[in-house]
Amino acid sequence: MKKTLLYSILALGLIAASVGGYVYYIINVKTYDTADKKVTEITEEEYKIDLPSDSVTTDEPVPPSENTSTDSDDSSTDSNSNQEPSASSTENEPENATASTQPTSSTNHNNHSQPKPKKVTVQQIKNNYRPVFQSLQSQANGRLSALVGHAESEYRTKKANGEKIRIGYFVSKYKSAGENLEAKTDQTFNTIYSALKNDLKRNGFDTKHAAEFKTQYENEKEVRRNSLYSQVKDRL
DSSP: OHHHHHHHHHHHHHHHHHHHHHHHIIIIISOOOOOOHHHHHHHHSOOOOOOOOGGGSOBOOOOOOHHHHHHHHHHHHHHTTTOHHHHHHHHTOOTTSOSOSSOOOTTTHHHHOOOOOBOOOHHHHHHHHHHHHHHHHHHHHHHHHHHHHHHHHHHHHHHHTTOOOOHHHHHHHHHHHHHHHHHHHHHHHHHHHHHHHHHHHHTTOOGGGGHHHHHHHHHHHHHHHHHHHHHHHHHO
């Protein structure tokens, strides 16, 4: 009795190992002709991203209009053609003086002084990049949905045409497509992430402030990866 039970367990173990080995073979070892122009288009197309311009991350004050200064100089010249000291004092103004043709005095200094540039904050820089990361996520999810839809359409077409349905073919094809899509998305994310870190560094901040976007992206990537496999499996 004990020998019979032992043989039964061994037999079941061999069957399970054989099935597992076969599944591994058809998914990871056996090669299929999975070339598909549509899949390549979905996974290889460049993402559309718009990085913030440098002007967004630096609050430089707008310089005074040159035309205004010229008009004032002309007016001053017409009314005081014989008063050369005025021109001389203009030429000898220090570089940090405000652009004005009026005499400098303690009374009107505040009215004509140029506003000091506001220092950009970490939060402002991060807020400039947040929509870019969100756009990438949205586009990646859209491409994931397109892959799932294409897999379902291909399955139904083959079934309608009476073709043999090879699950290994579908798993291999769309597993590879998912990996290619992930690599393309990683590449684009790294471009945005590097730009964000450079902006932080250029404005005197530690690049560690960008870490939240990296963590969020890795979490989203794991969700997309699992979603592709589960959706393809459920719809086939």
